[in-house]
Amino acid sequence: MCVRYLGFVLLVWFPVVLHAQSAAQSCRAPRLNGGYLVPEKEAYFHGMTLSYGCDDGLKPAVEGWWATSTCQNGSWSHEPQCIDEKACLPPHIPNAKYTASQNGWYKDEHKVRITCDVGYEPKDRQVTTKCINGTWSSVPVCEKSSDSCGEPPKVPHAVIIHQRHQEVYPVDTKLQYECEDGYSVEGADTTKLIFCFSGNWTEGPTCKAHCTLDPAQYVRYSIQVSGATYLKEGEQKYFPCVWRDYSSHFQCTNGRITFTRCCHTYDRQRGVCR
DSSP states (O other): OHHHHHHHHHHHHHHHHHHHHHHSOOEEOOOOTTEEEESOOSEEOTTOEEEEEEOTTEEESSSSSEEEEEEETTEESSOOOEEETTOBOOOOOTTEEOOOOTTSSBOTTOEEEOEEOTTEEEGGGOOEEEEETTEEESOOOEEEOTTOBOSOOOOTTEEEESOOOOSOBOTTOEEEEEEOTTEEETTSOSEEEEEEETTEEOOOOOEEEOEEEOGGGGGGGTBOOOSSEEEOTTOEEEEEBSSTTEEEEEEEETTEEEEOOOEEHHHHHHTOOO
């Protein structure tokens, strides 16, 4: 019984697999001048990988003395190509830009001039490199500028908005912090700006907790707080009591609420409310 069931599953599975393979396009054999393919076929199914090598005096247009390429729905992951062994592949220069070669490699004796990214500068003012016999000579280095800033200071209960993270920030960069809900910047709103100046960041904000008022907590004191309310650090506010012309004075200090008993407006003006 189990054998017959397994046979049924295989009969169903094989057509599905064959249909999936036929749905993806196969690749024609690439034209490789000055080299050879392994295995050598007229066509390659989707997902098949070939290896290739180059004749004497030539090399693959990628790193290594041999290379591989994979058929991906009718196209090769990279077109196999053999180039002069004295040619150079694109140099890897972090934090720099230069003019890219249209064919993906550079002839012997070709010179490349780089431009460092914003916030970086060329070390020892070197901005060029030359392809000599398949190797780049004296590859430039882009290092952090002396007046640029590194990672901005981390502030508890805050994030930086409108800016992606990066390793280096050029001079005069402006970043904006925003405190999370329930916190605010001391002496300001919920946001604060910092600036990159001469390699250092200006002082970051401090996000302090708001004082949250729960109306139910003050009913027994005859104080009327409408809905969930909060006060910023250092903020003061009067809330009405159930009796006309009576109110209570609230203040937020270090994240804690202090308040007075219900006091008549006349007594409050005389300063006798506690």
